[in-house]
Amino acid sequence: MTARHERASAILAVSTVIFALRTDDETGGVPQVWLPLVRRIREPFEGRWALPGGPLWVGEDLAFAAARTLSDTTGLTPSYLEQLYAFGDADRSPGAERVVSVVYWALVRSEEAERASVGDNVRWFPADDLPELAFDHNVIVEYALWRLRTKMEYSRIAHAFLGERFTLAQLRGVHEAVLGRALDPANFRRTIEASGTVVATDEYLTGTPHRPPRLYRYNDQIDLADAGPLPRQQHPFEGRNA
């Protein structure tokens, strides 16, 4: 070794990427992936949009801090947040000190997204058409979209974006929104059925004129929600006095 190395330290922060499907009149009713952003009210990057988040406090666990800062800024309280990635490379922070941001993400249904309290400094944006964000948040959103598009299992998407019962056409519509392209209905059906991640029920969609389509459900024998390896510091949305 030619030099003495010094152990790296860092300050800690959390951010959250929350994806929901929204239908926009401009796109002719085709659902698209949207996410909420928060306008920064102080330097650095004052006035720019950023992911919900903030600093971690002494004594606070990572997932807890992610849920707290998300709730404080947007009012959103998804039933779970999954860890996406830790960003902590040496040159990512504008200041002298390294900042490690642990990023959490969740998919929420449109109804949950609409319940969130949205003020002047919170706005939903289409994930594919964002302004220049604060810090490295554009990179984080692009990575989250890539993970959503390549790594999400069929049942995860069904569970997160649809209700308890859904038709294969509704499920295909969600996949088309995520992938941003049309899928062949027959191929989609074959792939889904072979995957075993959704299960046909004996129920049919009501309110259609004839040949009502069959309803499917999430296969709950497969637990794909990644709550992480550790027991939680309380439930993130329960009982913390601030």
Next chain:
Amino acid sequence: MTARHERASAILAVSTVIFALRTDDETGGVPQVWLPLVRRIREPFEGRWALPGGPLWVGEDLAFAAARTLSDTTGLTPSYLEQLYAFGDADRSPGAERVVSVVYWALVRSEEAERASVGDNVRWFPADDLPELAFDHNVIVEYALWRLRTKMEYSRIAHAFLGERFTLAQLRGVHEAVLGRALDPANFRRTIEASGTVVATDEYLTGTPHRPPRLYRYNDQIDLADAGPLPRQQHPFEGRNA
């Protein structure tokens, strides 16, 4: 707010979980999942086995540090390391200061595993039968196994554990090793074929007496290797003078 909160800081460390398949005489030739551990030669936990890893140096990127410490301790240099999870909860470190460990993982083929230089203080263990490890490393290995078993896509496992060409029976053998149970051959074939993640070639396995089985390859139009969202600080295994 009832109290003034203090921003959390931490010291940074990296660890790596390297999975390989090994065939043990005791199990009658059935492959099992193994991983390399390093014996600690100082306190805390002196004498206990631990994941390869160590502290991050000032100026060093996370993936770089993971590759450096893995290579230094075990001689292993997998072609990529994927970020698994960041462990940084308030109570995980024995000392006063919070330690955030960013854990990387990789699957390596048996040949790569065997090339590693293994000394007195490095040993391979079956992942399902570990001693009590240092720190929270048992929890980390259990989580990595869960991720391997529930979240690895078919083509990922094919690519990581098998060569460029493989039969469906070989691929099923890998899945059986990972899952720890037998799979129905016909169901396995249907699921794999519908997934589109492996592609039939015009080649057949040689050296079998009759009806040689068809060889398949990884579908390289699907890029599932998660190198993370960021360009790398050099290549982790290239050119760093220490």
